[in-house]
Amino acid sequence: MPSSPNLYVYHRGEIIPLEKAFLHISDLAVQRGYGIFDFFKIINGIPLFLDDYLARFYESARLMHLPVLLTPDELKKVLYRLMAQNQIPQSGIKMVLTGGYSEDGYTPAAPNLLITQQPITLLTAAQVQQGIQVITYSYIRDLAEAKTINYSTGIRLQPHMRAQGAQDILYHQNGIITECPRSNLFIVTHDNQVITPKKDVLKGITRKNVLEVAHQKYATVEGVVTLTDLAQAKEAFTTSTTKQILPVVQVDDQVIGNGKPGTVTLDLWQDLLSLEKQQALVRV
Ligand SMILES: Cc1ncc(COP(=O)(O)O)c(C=O)c1O
Incomplete structure (x- = not known):
């Protein structure tokens, strides 16, 4: 308590x-x-x-x-x-x-x-620069569009996740990625397309904001993202209200891109911070 x-x-x-x-x-x-x-x-x-x-x-x-x-x-x-x-x-x-x-x-x-x-404390630039490692798990959230209080799978898997040296879990079903227990996932392809799963996910507010800022500079897609797409991606990152943008540098044993936060990810991170700063100046 x-x-x-x-x-x-x-x-x-x-x-x-x-x-x-x-x-x-x-x-x-x-x-x-x-x-x-x-x-x-x-x-x-x-x-x-x-x-x-x-x-x-x-x-x-x-x-x-x-x-x-x-x-x-x-x-x-x-x-x-x-x-x-x-x-x-x-x-x-x-x-x-x-x-x-x-x-x-x-x-x-x-x-x-x-x-x-x-x-709340937000992530430091050093934490963002480090990125995270995630493990995959076959699961789909019940009534994914609703933000229900059921986080049993993510919570139950915490010891397993830590034992693997990972900091988050990525849900997929039959190789089709949905989201993490408390965040959405994006990939960046080698031709700089910014793609996020469309179906069976909670429509994150940070996801929406990232799609909006990304759309100014890059091609954005809400569609199907598979584990193979992720393994072949140049970059990947998660989005959420508290963690904003967090680069994903490893998925299970697979290193993403060069194993470091990518340039598009860090660019979008800066743009998201600017968008949030703008909002924080608006009095209602
Ligand atoms: C299942 C799930 N997906 C995605 C998100 C990210 O949503 P938001 O960006 O609105 O915080 C959350 C947030 O807790 C979540 O629980």
Whole structure:
């Protein structure tokens, strides 16, 4: 449990201190792992791309038949109240919507909306320059378009991943790549096409932003990416809200490109940082 004195959370309709925020054991999130969430970051006190994250949150809720009892405007007001109370200029906000306090441990009830805020640290340039090694695993996320709270496979595989000296896992099915447990994957081909899987993935907000900046300079494709395409790629990288762009330099035993973060990847990383900086200057 995070121990952060003076942190406030939104818990079932009220803003209360974190240490007072508990969920009853009958909640379907506890009983069956049923719920959805979303996560966005705040830089200089400004939430970045908030409307995109809110749209995805409502879409995940819709796909899982969980009503959100607040309208997007009401939810935004709650988020701004929480941010004003916590005053953490560089942080992440997590909005969780659970299956609710179920009578029989299976039937959904009125969903519980819980919102927490925590400080975050972004990756340093040195970490990005180092890149990561990933291992492949045959798995496809259930209802991939929804950001559900089910991360069982990624979490269960952590000891295996560490034993292989890897820092992340790459999901594929029959050699067709989808995504990593908490990020999307891109490859860069030898003729500088920037390609990311289209089907059976969570539509990451960072993925969307990277496609947008990449489109200014390179050919971009949302399509099928196989393990063979990845092995033959010049570069590869993952994208996510917290890790932004992280170069992938090895997949299982296969070194990607020259084993170092590629020039297109680092160029897109700079462009993404600029896009985020621009957003962080926009007051709403
Ligand atoms: C399964 C999955 N794919 C991709 C992402 C990346 O999405 P975003 O860029 O919106 O953080 C996440 C983020 O947690 C995720 O859980």
